[in-house]
Amino acid sequence: MVEPVPDALAGVEAIVGPARGRIAEVIGRYSPEQQEVLFDYFARAAPAYREASEEIRKATRERQAGR
Incomplete structure (x- = not known):
């Protein structure tokens, strides 16, 4: 069962906020057009x-099972 935790978002932001800020600084160095390309790349x-990760995990499981 999954239950919402009212104050969890603040905790998550405290943990990932600094990383988000650094990433925003990097992306902010690009023009809006370049950012569009970057975001398209990330989405694809x-x-x-x-x-690919699932294919690697599957191949690893098969090797470990001796297939």
Whole structure:
């Protein structure tokens, strides 16, 4: 069961906020047009990386099982 925790968001922000700030600084160095390309890349690459990671995990499990 998943239950909402009212104050959890503040805790998450305290943990990831500094990293988000640094990433925002890096991305802020690019022009709006370049940022569009970066965000498009991230949107397209993330699913590809997830799929590739699953393929690697599957191959590892198969090797460990002696297939």
